[in-house]
Amino acid sequence: MAVMTYLEAIADGLREAMRADPSVIVLGEDVAVYGGAFKLTRGLLEEFGDRRVIDTPISEAGIVGAAVGAALVGLRPVAEMQFADFISNAFNQLVNVAATSAYRAGGCVPLVVRAPCGAGTHGGPFHSQSVEAYFFHAPGLKIVLPSTPEDAKGLLLSAIADPNPVLFLEHKALYRSLRGPVDGGLAFVPLGRAAVRRPGRDVTVATYGMMAHRSLEAAEAAAREGVEAEVIDLRTLLPLDLETIAESVARTSRLLVVHEDRLRGGLGAEIASYIGEHLFTSLDAPVSRVAAPDTPVPYAPPLEGAYLPSAERIREAIVRLARW
Amino acid sequence: MAVMTYLEAIADGLREAMRADPSVIVLGEDVAVYGGAFKLTRGLLEEFGDRRVIDTPISEAGIVGAAVGAALVGLRPVAEMQFADFISNAFNQLVNVAATSAYRAGGCVPLVVRAPCGAGTHGGPFHSQSVEAYFFHAPGLKIVLPSTPEDAKGLLLSAIADPNPVLFLEHKALYRSLRGPVDGGLAFVPLGRAAVRRPGRDVTVATYGMMAHRSLEAAEAAAREGVEAEVIDLRTLLPLDLETIAESVARTSRLLVVHEDRLRGGLGAEIASYIGEHLFTSLDAPVSRVAAPDTPVPYAPPLEGAYLPSAERIREAIVRLARW
Amino acid sequence: MAAGNAPAWPAGAGTPRTVEPGRAAPPQELPEGIGAEDLRALYRYMLLQRTAEERIIHLYRQGAVVGACFTGYGHEAIAVGAAYALGPMDVAATLHRDLGARLVLGMPVRLYFANFLGRTGSPTRGREGNLHIGGLGPRILLHTDFIGANVAVAAGAALAFAVRREERVAMAFFGEGALATGEYHEGVNLAAVQRLPLALVCWNNQFALSTPVAQEICGPIVERMAGYGMPASAVDGNDVLAVYRAARTAVDRARRGEGPSFVECCTMRIRGHSEADDASYVPKALLDEWRPRDPVARFEARLREFGVLDSGEAEALRAGVVAEVDAAQAWAEASPPPDPTELERGVYCEARPWP
Amino acid sequence: MAAGNAPAWPAGAGTPRTVEPGRAAPPQELPEGIGAEDLRALYRYMLLQRTAEERIIHLYRQGAVVGACFTGYGHEAIAVGAAYALGPMDVAATLHRDLGARLVLGMPVRLYFANFLGRTGSPTRGREGNLHIGGLGPRILLHTDFIGANVAVAAGAALAFAVRREERVAMAFFGEGALATGEYHEGVNLAAVQRLPLALVCWNNQFALSTPVAQEICGPIVERMAGYGMPASAVDGNDVLAVYRAARTAVDRARRGEGPSFVECCTMRIRGHSEADDASYVPKALLDEWRPRDPVARFEARLREFGVLDSGEAEALRAGVVAEVDAAQAWAEASPPPDPTELERGVYCEARPWP
Numbered sequence A, B: 001m002a003v004m005t006y007l008e009a010i011a012d013g014l015r016e017a018m019r020a021d022p023s024v025i026v027l028g029e030d031v032a033v034y035g036g037a038f039k040l041t042r043g044l045l046e047e048f049g050d051r052r053v054i055d056t057p058i059s060e061a062g063i064v065g066a067a068v069g070a071a072l073v074g075l076r077p078v079a080e081m082q083f084a085d086f087i088s089n090a091f092n093q094l095v096n097v098a099a100t101s102a103y104r105a106g107g108c109v110p111l112v113v114r115a116p117c118g119a120g121t122h123g124g125p126f127h128s129q130s131v132e133a134y135f136f137h138a139p140g141l142k143i144v145l146p147s148t149p150e151d152a153k154g155l156l157l158s159a160i161a162d163p164n165p166v167l168f169l170e171h172k173a174l175y176r177s178l179r180g181p182v183d184g185g186l187a188f189v190p191l192g193r194a195a196v197r198r199p200g201r202d203v204t205v206a207t208y209g210m211m212a213h214r215s216l217e218a219a220e221a222a223a224r225e226g227v228e229a230e231v232i233d234l235r236t237l238l239p240l241d242l243e244t245i246a247e248s249v250a251r252t253s254r255l256l257v258v259h260e261d262r263l264r265g266g267l268g269a270e271i272a273s274y275i276g277e278h279l280f281t282s283l284d285a286p287v288s289r290v291a292a293p294d295t296p297v298p299y300a301p302p303l304e305g306a307y308l309p310s311a312e313r314i315r316e317a318i319v320r321l322a323r324w
Numbered sequence C, D: 001m002a003a004g005n006a007p008a009w010p011a012g013a014g015t016p017r018t019v020e021p022g023r024a025a026p027p028q029e030l031p032e033g034i035g036a037e038d039l040r041a042l043y044r045y046m047l048l049q050r051t052a053e054e055r056i057i058h059l060y061r062q063g064a065v066v067g068a069c070f071t072g073y074g075h076e077a078i079a080v081g082a083a084y085a086l087g088p089m090d091v092a093a094t095l096h097r098d099l100g101a102r103l104v105l106g107m108p109v110r111l112y113f114a115n116f117l118g119r120t121g122s123p124t125r126g127r128e129g130n131l132h133i134g135g136l137g138p139r140i141l142l143h144t145d146f147i148g149a150n151v152a153v154a155a156g157a158a159l160a161f162a163v164r165r166e167e168r169v170a171m172a173f174f175g176e177g178a179l180a181t182g183e184y185h186e187g188v189n190l191a192a193v194q195r196l197p198l199a200l201v202c203w204n205n206q207f208a209l210s211t212p213v214a215q216e217i218c219g220p221i222v223e224r225m226a227g228y229g230m231p232a233s234a235v236d237g238n239d240v241l242a243v244y245r246a247a248r249t250a251v252d253r254a255r256r257g258e259g260p261s262f263v264e265c266c267t268m269r270i271r272g273h274s275e276a277d278d279a280s281y282v283p284k285a286l287l288d289e290w291r292p293r294d295p296v297a298r299f300e301a302r303l304r305e306f307g308v309l310d311s312g313e314a315e316a317l318r319a320g321v322v323a324e325v326d327a328a329q330a331w332a333e334a335s336p337p338p339d340p341t342e343l344e345r346g347v348y349c350e351a352r353p354w355p
C-alpha cells in the first residue's frame, strides 16, 4: 500500500483501468501531450499511445457526444472536462443523450466524465463550481465525488467498469493537498455505498467531498464540547445511499447535511426531505443544512472564504442540533 | 375581461408587451412566418415586422446567447424554445452567462426564455420534460410556470419587464385545453407570489403547473371524505414564495408537495426541507411529496399515464396526511 | 468486452451485391458493383419505406398513432441509397426521415410499426414513439431527437473504429437544419481533425420546419462543409443511384483511413414537417417543380428502362411489399402495450464486465 | 428604456484621428485616416498593455495576484489595432488576451489592476479575477470565461443594432481555439444568415493551451470562415496597422449593413498559456521565429522610421505609461478588498422599467 496524493490516486486508477482493459480510452482538451490542465493524465500518452489518449479541440459537447458513440460500439471512454464548470456545454449529451439511453433503448453507455470541481483555489465563478446538483435530477446517470485518495482510485475504477454514464467529480483543492494510503492494482471501491468516517451517538452529519474533511474537523471540535457526531461520507451521490444515513439517524435522531454546493436545490434538500418524511417520528430536532449561499463562487479571497462553509459553522450547527 | 385559452393569454401578453415597449423582440425557431411550433406567436410578424420577430436557425445556444447580447445593449428579448427539452443546449448561456451577470458585473440581462414543458401529449422522452429543477439551483435566474390563463398573461408581462433572465415555462397540455378570464392591457401579475387557490384547514398542498389542477381535483375528492386541503399554486418557482407556504402550514400542520417533475432533486425537496427545518415543531405529520418517478417521460399512453401523478394519488396522500 | 448492446435481430439484409447471370447486363452508367439484384433490392427498400410510411399516416389519421407523426416521404432515395453503400460491419446514426436506411441495415419493418404504436414489441417497449427507435441492433446507433446530437455520437463511433484499427465506417444522417447546431459542428470538427471514418449524409429538403435553407445557412452547403477541410459534394437526392455513388465514395474514403466526407442530397420536403403541418408556407412553385421527380416512381421507371423489372415483377414486388407491411402492422398490433408496472424498470444498465 | 447598464466611466478615449499639422506627413502606406497622433496613440495603448501586464506578472510572482494569471503578451497589436477601428458607439466582446482593446475602448487601467487584485474598485468588486472584468461600461460587453460563448453574445448585440436600425457595430475577440466550439458556431452562423453588423477578430496564436492549431481545425482558418458565407482575411497579427486596416474594413462593411466578416490575426503565443505554464511543448523554432517580431518593439521602430516618434518623445511616452501603471497599481492597492458582508448582495438586478 503506497501513499499517494488524491491526484496521484486518480491517475493510478486510470492507469490500472487502461492496463486492464484495452477498451478504456481517455479523451479531452490537452489530456495527451500536456497531460491535462492539472497534469493528472501525464504519462498516459507515453504508455498507451495516441490512439487511446486523445487531445480534442475545445468542444465539450463533441467530447461527451463522441464518448457516447464510442461507448455504444464497445469502448469505455473516460472524458476529461478541463474544469467541471465547462460541462454545462455538454449538458445535453450527458443528461439527455447518454443518461436516458438505457431506459429508452436498453442501450448501455459505459462512459465516465471526469471533472475537477470545487472552490478554494481562487478560480472565480467559472473555475470553482460544484455542479452535482444540476445532474442529480437526471435519470440514468451516476455521480461520484470521492474525498480520499483510496476512494478516488477505487471509485474511479468502479465508474469505468460500470455500464452506465458516470459523472466523476474530483475536488481540485484536494488534488495535491491531500495524501493517503492507496492499494495497488484493481482496488475497486463499490459505487453507491456511503462510508462512516467517524462514529458518534449524538448527531449524524451527512456530507461529501471537501466538506467531509471540514465536517470531521468540526466533529472533533464538537467532541471537545461533549457532542459526538457521526460523520458519513456519501462518496457516491447518485445512486445515493440513503439507507446508511437513515440507519444512523435512527440512532442519533438528529441529522445535519453539509455540502460545499449552494443550498437551494442542492443534494441536502433531497436528503433532508427523505429523512424528514421517512424518519419523522424518530427525529428529535429539525433536519438542518449547512451549505454555500445561493450565489456564484466569488474570486477574491475574503469573499471565497466566506462563501465556503467553515468547520466553525459546521461545529456550531452540530452543537445546536445536539442541544436542540 | 375576455375569456381566453392559456395559449391565447400568453400570446396576448406578448403582444401587449411588444406594443408597450419597442425594445421587446421575439426570436426563435419558426416563430415568425410559421407563428411558432404551437402557433403561439402567430400574427406577431404581421403586426411588428421582421425586425422584431425573428426566425433563427436551429441553435438554442445561439438564440439564448444572442438574447443575452441584445439584452446587454438595451433590448428585452423574448426567446422561444420549440420544446423546453431543447433548452439543455442553451444550459450554459442561461445558467452561466445570463444568470450570473448581475452578480459578476452588475450587468442586467433582461431576457425571457419561453419554453413549452410538460407531459400528457404523448411527446415521449424529449418533447415532454419538466425542466425547472435543472435551473432551480442556478443563482440569478427566475423561473415561472403559470397554471391559469390570467397568470400566464400577467406573469409573462412581469417576466418581460423584469431586469433579470427569466425562464418562462408554459405547460403545453394546458395550451388549448384550459380557458379562463383574462384582463386586457398590461395586466401584470407580480413575480414571486404564490396564490392560494383553495382554502382549507387540514392539509396544505403546495403545487404548480398542471398539478395545480390535479391537486384541486384531489382536494375536492378529499373534501368529500371530510378533509379540507388548502391548495397553493406557486406560480413563480424562483424566487419561491416559501412564506405563503409556511404561513399555511403554520395553520394546517401538514404539508404535501405535488409536482409533475420527477421526485429526486425536484422542487419538492427544497420546499420539504425548508418547511421541515423551519416549522419542525408545528408539523403533525411528515412533509410528503407526490411527484413523477425518477425515469424519463415514456411515450406509450399506459406508461405516460402511470408516470404522471394522478388526482387519485394526490387525494390519497392528502387523506393519509390528514389522518396521520 | 462489448458494452452489452446485443443485436436485436439477425443482421444480413442488404448485403449480397453480385451481378446476376442470365439477365441482360445493366447499362454502363450503373455504379460499380451494382447489378440487377441490387437495383431491385434498392427499389424494394424504397417502396417498403414509402408503403410503411403511408400506412402510418393512415394509422395516425385514424388516431391509432398518437403524438406527432413524421415521415421520410420523398426522402427514400437518400435513406436507401446512402445506407446501401455501407458494409456489413458499418454503423449508422439515423434521424426522422431515414426509415429506409434502417431497413437496409436490417431492421424488420414490424419494429417500425411497434414503435409508432407504442407496443412492447418495439425495442423501446413503448418508451419512445415515432421513428425514435434507439439502439437498434448492432448497426443502428441510439436515436436522439436533438437535431445535431447524433452527429457527435456518430463521430464517436468512428473514433472507436479508429482506436481499434477496425476498417469500419460510421454514417450519420441528418437534415440541412442540423448544420446550424453546435453539436453538429463540434462532432464534425472533431471528425475532421482526427480524420475519423465518418460519412456525413445530409438530406437538404430546403426547409427546417418552416425555415427556408437560406435562413439556416448562408451560402452553398458544400462550401460550408469544405471549410471543415473535407470533401463535400452535392447530388440529386431523388436519384437513388446518384446518392449511392456519392455515399459509396465517402464510405470507401473513410474506410481507407482518409477521413470524413460530406454528401449533400438535394431534395424537397413534399409533405408537411409532420403530419400536423399543412406546409402552407411552402411556395407552390417549389412543390410543382419537385413533385414530378418522386424518387420511387422515377426509379421504378428507370428499372423498367434498364430491363431489370418488368410489369409482372413490379406487380409481384409491390404485392410482396404490401404483404410485408400488412404482416408488420398486424404483428405490431398484436404486440401488447406496455404494462404500467414496467414504468420504473431499466433506468440503469445492469451488466458489468469486470470482477 | 435602457437595461440599466450605466457607463462605469466617461467614454471618449481613442476617438480623435486627425492628421497633425506641422509634422511630416506620414508615409503613403498608412491606413486612410490614420495620422501621426493616431500612430502615437496606437503605440501608447500597446505599450500600456505590455507594461501593465508585465507588472501583473510581477505581482503574480510575488503572490499578490492569486489564482490563475493570463496575459496578452505579444497580442498587443491585435487587441489595440482592431479596437481602434471601432467607432465611439460600437461595442466589443472581449476575452483573455485583449487588454489593449479595453484600453482603447476607454477602460482606465486602474480597473485592470483592481480586478486582478480582487478589490472593490473593480467593476466586479472582487467577484471575478484576472481580465474577467464584466460589463465594463457601455462599450465592453459582459466577460465570460467559456470559450466561444462571447461570440454568440456579440452576435446578439449586433442583432440589437440591426433591430433598432442603429449604425453600430459589435466586435468579438477570441483565440483560434474558439472556432471549434458550438457556441461560436451558432453565434457566427446566426450573424451570417441575419447579416448582422459583427466584426470577428481572431487571434491565431497557434496553440489552444498545448493543442496546436492543426488539431483544433482542419485546413486554413480563412477557408473555414468563408464557408459561413462571409469575407475572411488573414493578416500579420504583429503589425498593428495591418490589423487596424483589416478590422476597419470589417467594421465599415458591418456598418454599411453588409453583414459580418472575419479577420484572422496571425501571431504566436510567446509566453505560456498562463503564467503557471512553462510551454515546454512549444517547438523552440517557432519561438525563435516569432520572438524577433515583437509587435511593440516593431511598431516603435516603425514610428521612428516614420519620424513620428523621436528618442525624447519615446522616452517621455514610456515614462508616462510607467507613471500611469504605477498610479493604477497604487490606486488598486489602496482600494479595499470586498467585505464578506457583500457576499450575498446583487445576485439579482433590482431596476424595473415599467409600472
Ligand SMILES: Cc1ncc(C[n+]2csc(CCOP(=O)(O)OP(=O)(O)O)c2C)c(N)n1
Pocket: B029, B058, B059, B060, B082, B086, B089, C097, C145, C146, C147, C148, C174, C175, C176, C177, C178, C205, C207, C208, C209, C269, C273
Ligand atoms: C436541438 C433541437 N432543436 C429543435 C428541434 C425541433 N425540430 C425538430 S425537427 C426540426 C427541423 C429540422 O430540420 P432539418 O434538420 O432540415 O430536417 P427536416 O425536418 O427538414 O427533414 C426542428 C427545429 C429539435 N428536434 N432539436
Ligand SMILES: Cc1ncc(C[n+]2csc(CCOP(=O)(O)OP(=O)(O)O)c2C)c(N)n1
Pocket: A029, A058, A059, A060, A082, A086, A089, D097, D145, D146, D147, D148, D174, D175, D176, D177, D178, D205, D207, D208, D209, D269, D273
Ligand atoms: C468552453 C471552455 N472550455 C475549456 C476552457 C478552458 N480553456 C481556457 S483558455 C483555453 C484555450 C483557448 O485557446 P484559444 O481560444 O486559442 O486562445 P489562447 O489561449 O490560445 O489565446 C481553454 C481550453 C474554457 N475556458 N472554456
Ligand SMILES: [Mg+2]
Pocket: C175, C176, C177, C203, C204, C205, C206, C207, C208, C209
Ligand atoms: Mg430540412
Ligand SMILES: [Mg+2]
Pocket: D175, D176, D177, D203, D204, D205, D206, D207, D208, D209
Ligand atoms: Mg490560441
